[in-house]
Structures are given as C-alpha cells and as structure tokens.
Amino acid sequence: MLPVRAEPLPTSVSPLRAPLQAAIVDLDGTMVDTxxxxxxxxxxxxxxxxxxxxxxxxxxxxxxxxxxxxxxxxxxxxxxxxxxxxxxxxxxxxxxxxxNGRHSQVYPGVVDGLQALKARGLALACLTNKPTGFARALLRDKGLDGYFSHVFGGDAFPRKKPDPLPLLRTCEALGSAPGRTLMLGDSSNDAQAARAAGCPVVLVSYGYNHGQPVRAVDADGWVDSLAEAAAVLL
Missing domain, CATH: 1.10.150 (DNA polymerase; domain 1)
Incomplete structure (x- = not known):
C-alpha cells in the first residue's frame, strides 16, 4: 500500500549551481513501492x-x-x-x-516525471542497491525500462550507495559531469552518495529512509513526486 500523509508539506528545492545534463534515479521507495x-x-x-x-x-x-x-x-x-x-x-x-513486481506499484507522478525529464533532453539512469537482474525485471514489469539508457544494481560495482563510487561510475556511463547530474532518491543513502560524488540531490518525501524523517537529511530539496521534481528543476 502506498504511504499516506494527512497533509503534504510544501515542495522545497534550492537553485542548482549548473544546468543539468542527466539524472540518476533510485528505484525502491522512489519510483516503485516494493x-x-x-x-x-x-x-x-x-x-x-x-x-x-x-x-x-x-x-x-x-x-x-x-x-x-x-x-x-x-x-x-x-x-x-x-x-x-x-x-x-x-x-x-x-x-x-x-x-518481483507482484506486490508492488508505481508511485503517483513517476511516469509524468520521467517523461518530463526525458522531454528536456536529460540522459537518465536507474541506480539502485537492488540486484541488477531484479531491478531490470521490475522496471520491465512496470513499463519503466524504456526511460533509462543504463540500469545499475547493487552488484554492478564493488561498492554500494552510500559510497559515491556507483554514482561516479554511472556519471561516466552517462557521459555527464557529476555536478550536472541530479540524484533523485528517497533516503540518506542516496543523499550521502550524491554529496560525496559531487552530485546535486533531491529526495522524494515518501519512501523508506530507514524509518527516519527524510527532511532531516542533507539534500538540495524535497518533493512530493517525481512530476514535481521535473516541474521545479527544469
């Protein structure tokens, strides 16, 4: 079941330092409630x-x-x-x-957000700590695989988020500079990895975040959906 909040908090995103070339999007808790x-x-x-x-x-x-x-x-x-x-x-x-995929659902705003990011010419990659095979299968099942030029799971690199290595390698695959590659996630793992890699990071206000308040995490902003992220960033 999707998490329900009685009263949504306002969208809050700081101005980014440079125009975006690409975006890296987390999977569990960000695109799909798994x-x-x-x-x-x-x-x-x-x-x-x-x-x-x-x-x-x-x-x-x-x-x-x-x-x-x-x-x-x-x-x-x-x-x-x-x-x-x-x-x-x-x-x-x-x-x-x-x-895999049988008890999960795509969060509201995800498809609209991905479409908007793609329409603005951003290269997109999915980066998750979920094993790559499971991630690819889930994206196919939910009709999201076509938005991403690259999909990397937790077994794709020697280290996982919150280590910056996966983000840096994903930026290399995308051909984008870390400072111009947005990390979209739901947890401190995503934010810590992005900060260490030099990527701007925006977190969704739902998701898992290890049971901790997501707005207490050091990030460049928080949104209530990926559609909102696309609207305020582009």
Missing amino acids: LGDFSAALDRMLADLALPAVPAAAVADMVGKGSEHLIRSVLARVQADPGLYDTAWASYQRHYPDV
Whole structure:
C-alpha cells in the first residue's frame, strides 16, 4: 500500500549551481513501492528456515542498503543464528523472482516525471542497491525500462550507495559531469552518495529512509513526486 500523509508539506528545492545534463534515479521507495515484494520474499525465506515472519512495517526500516543487509537485519530481528545467512540468502534469491513486481506499484507522478525529464533532453539512469537482474525485471514489469539508457544494481560495482563510487561510475556511463547530474532518491543513502560524488540531490518525501524523517537529511530539496521534481528543476 502506498504511504499516506494527512497533509503534504510544501515542495522545497534550492537553485542548482549548473544546468543539468542527466539524472540518476533510485528505484525502491522512489519510483516503485516494493515493500510488498520484499515482505513476500522474506516471509517465504523465513518459512523455509522455520523462523517467524517479520511485520512489513519493520521491513520498511531495513530496506535500502542491499539484499545482504536486508537479510542480515531480518535474521537479527528474529534472533536467528547468523550462521544461517548463506542458507537464507539462497532461499531469498530463489523466491524473489517469483514475487518481483507482484506486490508492488508505481508511485503517483513517476511516469509524468520521467517523461518530463526525458522531454528536456536529460540522459537518465536507474541506480539502485537492488540486484541488477531484479531491478531490470521490475522496471520491465512496470513499463519503466524504456526511460533509462543504463540500469545499475547493487552488484554492478564493488561498492554500494552510500559510497559515491556507483554514482561516479554511472556519471561516466552517462557521459555527464557529476555536478550536472541530479540524484533523485528517497533516503540518506542516496543523499550521502550524491554529496560525496559531487552530485546535486533531491529526495522524494515518501519512501523508506530507514524509518527516519527524510527532511532531516542533507539534500538540495524535497518533493512530493517525481512530476514535481521535473516541474521545479527544469
């Protein structure tokens, strides 16, 4: 289910220092609400291990740092033996393709926002900590794959966000300067990576952000949808 806020906060974006050449867009929590997919795969994994299920609300706070971190966090939550990690990883990898996209939905404004960014001539890449294969399959399932010239997952580079390396490599692939490449995300992972890479960063006000208020994150602005981001930035 999409998160509901009783009263939306105003859009707030600082003027960017240079005209944009490209944009890098996060996936989970930014373009697609995938909490249902995560919960379904984790429930199957935990059942395989004869362990109790974890509430979706708790899973939301663990999302964003890659599958490895998610699985370790879930095992810790149910007080399982850390030695079960390899078995849990294999189970999760087996189940996730079966649920990928089945319990998720595209956030409002995403398609309009991507269309507007493309119409202004920006090169677009999707950069996520989700494994690349899962990310590509989800984008296809939701009809979003055609907007991106590149899709990079958490297994595409030696390090994941919040390390700046994935953003710097993605800028290289796009042929854009970091200072003219916008990072659009939903969490401190995206913001920290962007700051370290020298990219401007705007965060959506929904999403996961590890259970912390997103407007407390150091960013150049916050918007309530990708459509709003395109409107105020271009």
